[in-house]
Amino acid sequence: MRDTAQPIYLADYQPPAFLIEQVELTFRLAPKTTRVVSQIRFAPNPAAAPGQDLRLDGEGLTLIAASIDGAHVTATPDATGLSMAAATLPDGPFTWEAEVEIAPEGNTALEGLYMSNGMYCTQCEAEGFRKITFYPDRPDVMAPFRVRIESDLPVLLSNGNPAGRGPGWAEWDDPHPKPSYLFALVAGELTARTVRFTTMEGRDVTLNIWVRPGDEDKTAYALDALKRSMLWDEQVYGRAYDLDIFNIVAVDDFNMGAMENKGLNIFNSRYVLASGVTATDSDFAAIERIIAHEYFHNWTGNRITCRDWFQLSLKEGLTVFRDQQFMGDMRSHAVKRIEDVLTLRARQFREDAGPLAHPVRPESYVEINNFYTATVYEKGAELIRMLRLLVGDAQYRGALDLYFARHDGQACTIEDWIAVFEDAAGRDLSQFKRWYEQAGTPKVTLLEDWQDGKLTLTLRQHTAPTPGQPLKEPLLIPVALGLIAPDGTELLPTQILELDSPEQVFRFSDLPTKPVVSALRGFSAPVQLAHAQSSAERAILLGHDTDPFARFEAGRNLARDILHAMIRDGARPGPEYLEAMRLALTDHALDPAFRALVLRLPGEDELAQSLHAAGHTPDPDAIHTARRLALRRMADALAPDLARVVEDMDTPGPFSPDARDAGRRALRLAAAGVLAHADGGAKARAIFAQADNMTEQFGAWSALLAVGAGAEEGAQFHRQWQGDRLVMDKWFAAQVMHAAPERAAKIAAALTDHAAFDWKNPNRFRAVIGSLGAHPAGFHRKDGAGYRLVADWLIRLDGANPQAAARVSTVFETWRRYDHERQALIRAELTRMQDRPECSRDMGEMVGRMLG
Numbered sequence: 001m002r003d004t005a006q007p008i009y010l011a012d013y014q015p016p017a018f019l020i021e022q023v024e025l026t027f028r029l030a031p032k033t034t035r036v037v038s039q040i041r042f043a044p045n046p047a048a049a050p051g052q053d054l055r056l057d058g059e060g061l062t063l064i065a066a067s068i069d070g071a072h073v074t075a076t077p078d079a080t081g082l083s084m085a086a087a088t089l090p091d092g093p094f095t096w097e098a099e100v101e102i103a104p105e106g107n108t109a110l111e112g113l114y115m116s117n118g119m120y121c122t123q124c125e126a127e128g129f130r131k132i133t134f135y136p137d138r139p140d141v142m143a144p145f146r147v148r149i150e151s152d153l154p155v156l157l158s159n160g161n162p163a164g165r166g167p168g169w170a171e172w173d174d175p176h177p178k179p180s181y182l183f184a185l186v187a188g189e190l191t192a193r194t195v196r197f198t199t200m201e202g203r204d205v206t207l208n209i210w211v212r213p214g215d216e217d218k219t220a221y222a223l224d225a226l227k228r229s230m231l232w233d234e235q236v237y238g239r240a241y242d243l244d245i246f247n248i249v250a251v252d253d254f255n256m257g258a259m260e261n262k263g264l265n266i267f268n269s270r271y272v273l274a275s276g277v278t279a280t281d282s283d284f285a286a287i288e289r290i291i292a293h294e295y296f297h298n299w300t301g302n303r304i305t306c307r308d309w310f311q312l313s314l315k316e317g318l319t320v321f322r323d324q325q326f327m328g329d330m331r332s333h334a335v336k337r338i339e340d341v342l343t344l345r346a347r348q349f350r351e352d353a354g355p356l357a358h359p360v361r362p363e364s365y366v367e368i369n370n371f372y373t374a375t376v377y378e379k380g381a382e383l384i385r386m387l388r389l390l391v392g393d394a395q396y397r398g399a400l401d402l403y404f405a406r407h408d409g410q411a412c413t414i415e416d417w418i419a420v421f422e423d424a425a426g427r428d429l430s431q432f433k434r435w436y437e438q439a440g441t442p443k444v445t446l447l448e449d450w451q452d453g454k455l456t457l458t459l460r461q462h463t464a465p466t467p468g469q470p471l472k473e474p475l476l477i478p479v480a481l482g483l484i485a486p487d488g489t490e491l492l493p494t495q496i497l498e499l500d501s502p503e504q505v506f507r508f509s510d511l512p513t514k515p516v517v518s519a520l521r522g523f524s525a526p527v528q529l530a531h532a533q534s535s536a537e538r539a540i541l542l543g544h545d546t547d548p549f550a551r552f553e554a555g556r557n558l559a560r561d562i563l564h565a566m567i568r569d570g571a572r573p574g575p576e577y578l579e580a581m582r583l584a585l586t587d588h589a590l591d592p593a594f595r596a597l598v599l600r601l602p603g604e605d606e607l608a609q610s611l612h613a614a615g616h617t618p619d620p621d622a623i624h625t626a627r628r629l630a631l632r633r634m635a636d637a638l639a640p641d642l643a644r645v646v647e648d649m650d651t652p653g654p655f656s657p658d659a660r661d662a663g664r665r666a667l668r669l670a671a672a673g674v675l676a677h678a679d680g681g682a683k684a685r686a687i688f689a690q691a692d693n694m695t696e697q698f699g700a701w702s703a704l705l706a707v708g709a710g711a712e713e714g715a716q717f718h719r720q721w722q723g724d725r726l727v728m729d730k731w732f733a734a735q736v737m738h739a740a741p742e743r744a745a746k747i748a749a750a751l752t753d754h755a756a757f758d759w760k761n762p763n764r765f766r767a768v769i770g771s772l773g774a775h776p777a778g779f780h781r782k783d784g785a786g787y788r789l790v791a792d793w794l795i796r797l798d799g800a801n802p803q804a805a806a807r808v809s810t811v812f813e814t815w816r817r818y819d820h821e822r823q824a825l826i827r828a829e830l831t832r833m834q835d836r837p838e839c840s841r842d843m844g845e846m847v848g849r850m851l852g
């Protein structure tokens with residue numbers, strides 16, 4: 001490992017020694033020899049100790065020349081930047097000028113300035129700007145930027161408003177002070193789809209989505225989503241856009257989903273490009289969400305940014321919460337909430353239960369790129385949802401207004417954020433703040449006692465130790481709760497119980513009959529609820545609860561209990577369960593999207609997680625077998641109903657990605673998927689043959705693969721789509737994801753030999769290697785072939801793109817759940833990954849934490 005692997009601590013924060021009044025950058029673009037000239041007007045920071053050296057970050061830069069106030073200076077960069085001694089600096093403000101050379105063509109890490117399919121683009125969050133020029137590359141240094149780009153490429157873009165254009169050059173001016181991580185530049189042969197939008201303040205804004213020629217017919221949906229996002233942020237948060245132009249660029253090689261650079265968002269092309277025939281309904285939904293997310297960052301992230309990277313959730317948790325609200329408003333709040341909770345559990349609870357657990361606001365890191373996690377994003381959003389529940393909707397809006405009024409243009413902390421809620425709601429939230437500091441998923445136990453018409457509920461909370469945090473304090477946990485009579489009528493509408501100590505008792509009297517307790521409605525807190533209920537009670541909630549999340553959850557708990565019993569003592573799904581599923585499946589009063597979610601069994605990793613939480617060692621093979629058996633039973637018992645649903649849920653007329661049709665397709669495919677376990681895939685094959693959209697084509701092929709069929713359809717799919725990169729990612733992924741456990745590693749290995757397996761492209765790498773890691777029974781094959789293949793490829797990718805490799809390495813994060821043999825095999829692979837002298841800081845930190 002490199003010796004730069006020193007942790008950085010939140011407690012060590014120091015304000016910057018110098019602030020920046022203005023930045024001017026000139027880029028002379030060339031693949032191997034790009035020159036960057038920077039002119040930076042520095043002034044001593046009045047809030048910092050005087051007389052400090054000037055320290056500039058810089059990595060991989062060739063310094064050509066430097067001067068201060070026009071006088072040449074000699075600077076000797078080290079591995080991480082350069083320093084100018086205080087004694088050599090003028091008193092007061094001065095201008096630093098430097099020229100550096102960089103080579104975007106060889107930049108496979110996709111951080112800084114790099115090339116993707118002949119186009120230049122940048123990625124600067126979190127610390128990529130230091131790969132472009134020498135700079136105090138930290139978010140609390142904000143400055144207006146002026147940028148000149150020199151290149152013969154036709155489209156030259158940067159942040160802010162256009163400020164001039166001539167043959168071979170373009171200039172951009174961004175008047176809003178911003179941290180360096182929001183800098184962006186794009187140059188290439190691109191074509192735009194354009195619309196105009198007038199803000200509520202009367203500003204006329206040009207909206208462009210830039211893509212490679214040929215892709216322009218796949219940009220309509222994203223552009224429409226952008227307009228709706230802009231309108232929504234005005235209507236719901238009172239926030240208008242603040243430049244004359246908003247550019248989005250799609251690039252094929254991108255480490256993450258997308259990036260909120262001021263006025264110039266850069267997107268992984270999979271989250272922009274969509275047409276009905278190439279994109280699934282989930283792709284459309286992801287595009288809508290991520291377009292909104294990056295747009296919403298303009299206020300929550302850009303106008304108000306983070307003081308330091310420990311505060312990352314200040315912008316990410318809040319922006320995820322906002323994109324969740326937006327999606328609920330655009331589609332269905334009930335369905336969106338269920339999907340968000342499923343993602344939270346699948347990714348964040350998993351993280352919180354293992355060696356990578358960390359607080360929403362971490363206290364130290366080695367490589368900040370390793371902390372763009374489900375905890376910072378998704379749990380961070382849950383904390384805001386809880387805050388809103390605790391203070392009420394009106395005070396939530398008041399707190400946000402105060403946040404924007406008080407902190408516009410600043411780089412802030414979680415303390416600033418909590419303070420606006422305390423001030424707006426007049427409430428002390430110091431206990432609530434522990435949610436930001438304490439890692440781990442609290443377990444809440446609910447015990448019921450029923451006597452003489454009185455219901456007594458005892459609530460307990462406990463959080464298990466996590467790495468570096470052996471002792472946990474009690475949290476303030478809002479538990480939304482209602483009571484339902486056995487006949488389904490609601491006896492008590494939702495109340496918010498505030499659990500703030502290890503144990504509390506709540507009493508409910510004057511009840512006509514023993515009620516069924518509907519707890520944690522809407523998933524009011526990110527906790528694991530232990531609440532023993534009979535199957536009969538769960539069936540009542542599934543059938544009648546007024547809270548749609550609680551209905552879903554009741555069905556989920558039924559399924560989970562049955563699967564646990566099947567896995568542990570070979571039980572069979574009983575008739576009550578099958579009858580409950582039949583009722584949900586055939587209830588026409590229910591939204592098809594909701595019915596599709598109820599029908600879907602918990603996944604294999606979710607079952608491993610819940611078995612582990614219940615004190616068992618999960619056996620991936622047993623889980624896989626039991627789950628298939630349950631699907632088979634459902635298919636046999638419900639065949640006529642499933643077949644009818646497949647027929648009923650057609651979507652006649654031209655394809656529309658709207659929520660209504662998407663929900664119908666989801667239910668149709670869910671039903672055909674279950675049915676395939678009894679009919680050998682006949683219905684799925686028919687759907688595939690008739691499909692005029694990717695959702696049904698791909699969904700039906702996946703259903704076939706899952707029952708060991710689909711070879712012919714796969715060949716046809718390949719013939720039809722081999723020219724489309726994004727669809728080919730699906731082709732790669734599906735074959736691994738739905739492979740029989742004993743074949744998954746072999747299939748993945750064969751796919752890595754395929755001519756189209758471009759492993760340096762993060763989407764393609766994840767489609768094969770990430771998909772193997774997400775196939776529990778395939779990845780955890782007893783002979784270790786899955787582990788070996790993944791480790792081999794992570795080692796290879798680490799040499800080219802450490803950030804991407806470190807992210808995919810989280811497929812190993814659950815390793816301590818499993819038996820000793822599997823643990824020994826995984827430990828050997830993790831050690832092999834770590835014991836290389838060239839192991840990156842990114843990977844070194846991840847593997848080090850996993851090994852613990």
Ligand code: PHE
Binds near residue numbers: 123126258260316
């Ligand atoms: N800030 C981006 C987002 O959440 C994510 C991102 C982080 C992208 C780091 C690239 C690099 O919208």
Ligand code: ZN
Binds near residue numbers: 315
């Ligand atoms: Zn974000």
